[in-house]
Amino acid sequence: MRKTTMKDIAREAKVSVATVSYVLNQVDNQKITDETRCRVLDTAKKLDYIPSLTARSLVRGKSGMLALLFTRNERDGVWKKLYYGMLAERMEALCKRAGYHLLVLGVDAERPSPDIEIVRQREVDGVLLADVKKEAFRDISIHFSMGVPIVLLNIYIDDPLFHKVVIDYRQAFALWRERSAGRGGRRFLVLDTVTNEDTMKTILDAAQLEPESVFVLTAGNADRLPDFLARHRGGRGAVLNEFVGMFVANASRDLELELTVFCTSGCAELLPPDVRTLISAENRGPLDLAFQLMRFYIDAKDKDDTFVGSGDAYGEYISIPLQ
Amino acid sequence: MRKTTMKDIAREAKVSVATVSYVLNQVDNQKITDETRCRVLDTAKKLDYIPSLTARSLVRGKSGMLALLFTRNERDGVWKKLYYGMLAERMEALCKRAGYHLLVLGVDAERPSPDIEIVRQREVDGVLLADVKKEAFRDISIHFSMGVPIVLLNIYIDDPLFHKVVIDYRQAFALWRERSAGRGGRRFLVLDTVTNEDTMKTILDAAQLEPESVFVLTAGNADRLPDFLARHRGGRGAVLNEFVGMFVANASRDLELELTVFCTSGCAELLPPDVRTLISAENRGPLDLAFQLMRFYIDAKDKDDTFVGSGDAYGEYISIPLQ
DNA sequence: TTGTAGGCGTTATCAG
DNA sequence: CTGATAACGCCTACAA
Numbered sequence: 001m002r003k004t005t006m007k008d009i010a011r012e013a014k015v016s017v018a019t020v021s022y023v024l025n026q027v028d029n030q031k032i033t034d035e036t037r038c039r040v041l042d043t044a045k046k047l048d049y050i051p052s053l054t055a056r057s058l059v060r061g062k063s064g065m066l067a068l069l070f071t072r073n074e075r076d077g078v079w080k081k082l083y084y085g086m087l088a089e090r091m092e093a094l095c096k097r098a099g100y101h102l103l104v105l106g107v108d109a110e111r112p113s114p115d116i117e118i119v120r121q122r123e124v125d126g127v128l129l130a131d132v133k134k135e136a137f138r139d140i141s142i143h144f145s146m147g148v149p150i151v152l153l154n155i156y157i158d159d160p161l162f163h164k165v166v167i168d169y170r171q172a173f174a175l176w177r178e179r180s181a182g183r184g185g186r187r188f189l190v191l192d193t194v195t196n197e198d199t200m201k202t203i204l205d206a207a208q209l210e211p212e213s214v215f216v217l218t219a220g221n222a223d224r225l226p227d228f229l230a231r232h233r234g235g236r237g238a239v240l241n242e243f244v245g246m247f248v249a250n251a252s253r254d255l256e257l258e259l260t261v262f263c264t265s266g267c268a269e270l271l272p273p274d275v276r277t278l279i280s281a282e283n284r285g286p287l288d289l290a291f292q293l294m295r296f297y298i299d300a301k302d303k304d305d306t307f308v309g310s311g312d313a314y315g316e317y318i319s320i321p322l323q
Numbered sequence: 324m325r326k327t328t329m330k331d332i333a334r335e336a337k338v339s340v341a342t343v344s345y346v347l348n349q350v351d352n353q354k355i356t357d358e359t360r361c362r363v364l365d366t367a368k369k370l371d372y373i374p375s376l377t378a379r380s381l382v383r384g385k386s387g388m389l390a391l392l393f394t395r396n397e398r399d400g401v402w403k404k405l406y407y408g409m410l411a412e413r414m415e416a417l418c419k420r421a422g423y424h425l426l427v428l429g430v431d432a433e434r435p436s437p438d439i440e441i442v443r444q445r446e447v448d449g450v451l452l453a454d455v456k457k458e459a460f461r462d463i464s465i466h467f468s469m470g471v472p473i474v475l476l477n478i479y480i481d482d483p484l485f486h487k488v489v490i491d492y493r494q495a496f497a498l499w500r501e502r503s504a505g506r507g508g509r510r511f512l513v514l515d516t517v518t519n520e521d522t523m524k525t526i527l528d529a530a531q532l533e534p535e536s537v538f539v540l541t542a543g544n545a546d547r548l549p550d551f552l553a554r555h556r557g558g559r560g561a562v563l564n565e566f567v568g569m570f571v572a573n574a575s576r577d578l579e580l581e582l583t584v585f586c587t588s589g590c591a592e593l594l595p596p597d598v599r600t601l602i603s604a605e606n607r608g609p610l611d612l613a614f615q616l617m618r619f620y621i622d623a624k625d626k627d628d629t630f631v632g633s634g635d636a637y638g639e640y641i642s643i644p645l646q
Numbered sequence: 647t648t649g650t651a652g653g654c655g656t657t658a659t660c661a662g
Numbered sequence: 663c664t665g666a667t668a669a670c671g672c673c674t675a676c677a678a
Contacts, residue, residue: 005655016665021657031663053444054386055655057377058670065426072416078590085408092429093395101441102427103388106415118424121376222592250573250595267401269545272573328671339649344673354647378671381654 004047013043020044024051063123065101066091066294069116070130071195072106077219079192082243086265087130087153087287094291100125109195112136116143126294128153128287131195137162149297151290154264156202156317163297165290166199167264168319169206172278173238175322176260177208179276180236183258188213188232190225190248191240207238217244225251232257239275242267249275262322278322286320293318327370336366343367347374386446388424389414389617392439393453394518395429400542402515405566409588410453410476410610417614423448432518435459439466449617451476451610454518460485472620474613477587479525479640486620488613490587491642492529495601496561498645499583500531502599503559506581511536511555513548513571514563530561540567548574555580562598565590572598585645601645609643616641 006024010017015036022030023040057063068091070084088104095102103124107115112132116139119127127150132140134157140150141161152164177187189207193216194200204214215228229237229252236258239245245261249272252259259275261268266285268277280286329347333340338359345353346363380386391414393407411427418425426447430438435456442450443466450473455463457480463473464484475487500510512530516539517523527537538551552560552575559581562568568584572595575582582598584591589608591600603609 003655007655017656018658018666019664022664025657027658033663036664050440050443052381052446052655053441054377054380054446055670056657058375058381058655058672059657061670063377078592081409081412082405082590085410085412086404087408088411088427089404089408089429092427096429096438101445104411104415104425104427106412106419115419117373118376120373122424123375123377246569246573247593250569253576267405269401270570326671329673330671340672341650341674342648345648348673350674356647359648375671378654379673381656381671382673384654 003052004049005052006049008047009040009043009049012047013039015040024049057123061123062125064099065103065122065124066095067103067105067119067122067124067127068130069105069107069119069127069132071109071112071132071136073109073193073195075218075220076193076195077217077222079217079241079243079247083192083241083265084130086243086267087128090266090287091128091291094288098291098295107132107136109133113139116140119143119148124148126150126298128290128294129155131155131199133195134197149294149301151294151297153290154199154286155196156199157196158198163290163293163318164316165286165293165318165320167262167280167286168321169203171319172262172322173206173208175278176238176262180258180260183236185235185258186213186232187236187238188215188228189238189240190215190217190228190244192216192244193218203240217247222247229255229257236260238262241265242270245275246270280320280322284320289318289320326375327372328375329372331370332363332366332372335370336362338363347372380446384446385448387422388426388445388447389418390426390428390442390445390447390450391453392428392430392442392450392455394432394435394455394459396432396516396518398541398543399516399518400540400545402540402564402566402570406515406564406588407453409566409590410451413589413610414451414614417611421614421618430455430459432456436462439463442466442471447471449473449621451613451617452478454478454522456518457520472617472624474617474620476613477522477609478519479522480519481521486616486641487639488609488616488641488643490585490603490609491644492526494642495585495645496529496531498601499561499585503581503583506559508558508581509536509555510559510561511538511551512561512563513538513540513551513567515539515567516541526563540570545570552578552580559583561585564588565593568598569593603643603645607643612641612643 006017006020009020020040023032023037068088092102120143127148129150130153137159152162154166189209234256239248239259239261241264261271261275261277263277263279264285266283268279329340329343332343343363345355346360391411415425439462450471452473453476460482475485477489512532557579562571562582562584564587584594584598584600586600586602587608589606591602
């Protein structure tokens with residue numbers, strides 16, 4: 001037995017498919033008798049009708065799906081995956097509230113193009129992009145220059161074509177230095193891998209630390225972290241994101257460190273009470289703002305086709321301060 | 324300027340749409356001249372042709388997407404979200420290798436039906452289901468009784484209709500007791516919220532512990548964990564999953580606990596070296612097996628329509644031992 | 647070897 | 663108020 005379609009309902013309820021469509025979609029500019037409406041609704045229920053979002057997408061030219069894109073990198077450790085996973089989980093919640101479905105797409109660091117194409121193949125309505133290689137942007141701009149609204153999440157890149165929401169690292173590190181000024185001890189920084197080169201550079205510039213005081217957690221070097229931390233015994237450490245923070249906290253027992261974790265994923269609860277935290281205002285992190293921005297551009301595009309791609313509001317960074 | 328379609332290519336390359344389709348899909352039962360093939364391929368590239376997976380889905384009757392479903396519960400703490408997120412991240416990797424795209428779907432604990440319907444609306448090809456309420460299964464079986472292959476991930480339920488991959492908790496807890504037999508101290512258990520009642524019961528039965536020695540981490544009670552742990556100073560603790568494990572490790576400094584974490588998400592690296600771990604063989608956890616199983620049933624269904632729904636191989640638990 | 651045409655399930659534009 | 667009917671982009675017998 002095939003899936004029941006509108007045609008089936010129409011036949012059963014003695015009306016036309018058009019009428020069925022009107023009733024089921026509650027089209028308001030069409031007047032339908034209560035009697036027929038009920039008949040349609042009833043037979044729809046009786047036949048266990050399931051609308052086909054595929055067919056709808058085809059005719060509407062958009063899918064009702066949003067995509068989360070992130071780079072899959074060999075060097076990335078578990079912490080990065082936790083970060084992406086959390087992003088997905090939270091984005092799904094946002095999607096649900098907004099009436100969208102979420103497509104999660106890992107992009108191959110070496111060959112980004114085919115993965116990125118999927119966005120257009122599936123007619124995704126909007127994209128959030130997290131941590132992508134600089135070189136990939138050539139491919140990306142080809143795909144997105146006109147068309148799908150796309151917002152970059154915590155990526156610093158000199159391309160006015162994209163909307164960007166970023167952590168204000170300069171401000172955050174300054175605040176960290178200020179807050180931990182009263183105490184002695186060497187300063188250091190522990191962070192996750194960052195695929196995007198410019199973003200990494202921005203972070204390191206803002207940190208104002210010697211290279212030997214910076215530890216980048218990769219898939220393979222976690223065993224060297226304890227040594228690094230021991231060398232900074234009694235020091236003041238900044239840690240980028242909650243997941244790395246949790247790990248560092250665990251690895252730094254009895255080292256009398258003053259840890260400050262930059263909470264960018266809204267999971268400050270994960271951290272033990274003795275570490276300090278820097279959090280975005282009202283706990284509205286980059287994801288929330290990026291999502292909101294994306295929706296804004298989707299709506300704008302729906303209203304006015306000439307809007308997107310004209311370069312109007314592009315190119316601005318939206319910087320999120322931590323406090 | 325509209326999206327380029329096959330028709331555009333056909334016109335430009337002076338062939339019919341059928342030929343274009345044959346070439347682009349590499350249909351082998353059709354013989355195409357190398358000359359025309361090249362011409363088609365070239366013009367496709369020139370016109371920047373993007374195939375519409377939407378249209379393809381419509382005609383094929385399936386979408387090329389797999390779904391990860393999980394319940395969103397008010398009581399769930401961050402650890403649960405980490406778990407789901409990790410699931411999503413890893414499942415995406417599996418999907419990519421298998422040539423699928425991943426749809427992530429959070430299900431409202433109170434009103435599961437509408438969320439579950441999406442699977443059919445989008446013509447998803449297969450589903451992995453993680454931790455769903457018992458009552459939801461009535462709705463679920465309506466949707467899935469015939470049709471989409473679905474595998475339950477770590478859910479104990481007395482319904483022979485579903486394929487299930489579960490952790491063998493009885494075995495795991497027995498192993499834990501055996502491994503930690505040499506040491507004194509009270510035993511306890513810390514675990515995440517588990518939405519599915521029968522699963523929770525199975526776990527607690529296998530643990531063989533008094534209620535007061537079990538701590539279920541919810542969104543609101545993390546602050547009471549230190550007290551709980553302190554009451555078990557010097558004891559032997561089992562912890563369910565790496566994320567909770569990390570948190571407990573952090574919260575139990577100087578309490579001289581012997582912690583054993585049941586690693587079900589393949590993230591044992593997250594844990595400090597002084598905690599013990601129980602891991603699935605070859606690090607093939609529930610997710611990997613469930614995914615494999617799902618693919619098997621998808622293939623079976625593709626080959627033979629009468630296969631699925633006949634109840635043949637349904638109802639069996641696939642139990643994963645830890646070691 | 648290539649072309650024609652019907653259909654996949656919906657939506658939307660016209661007529662009635 | 664309701665009904666035909668033409669798209670949407672692609673696939674695939676069946677013809678030529």
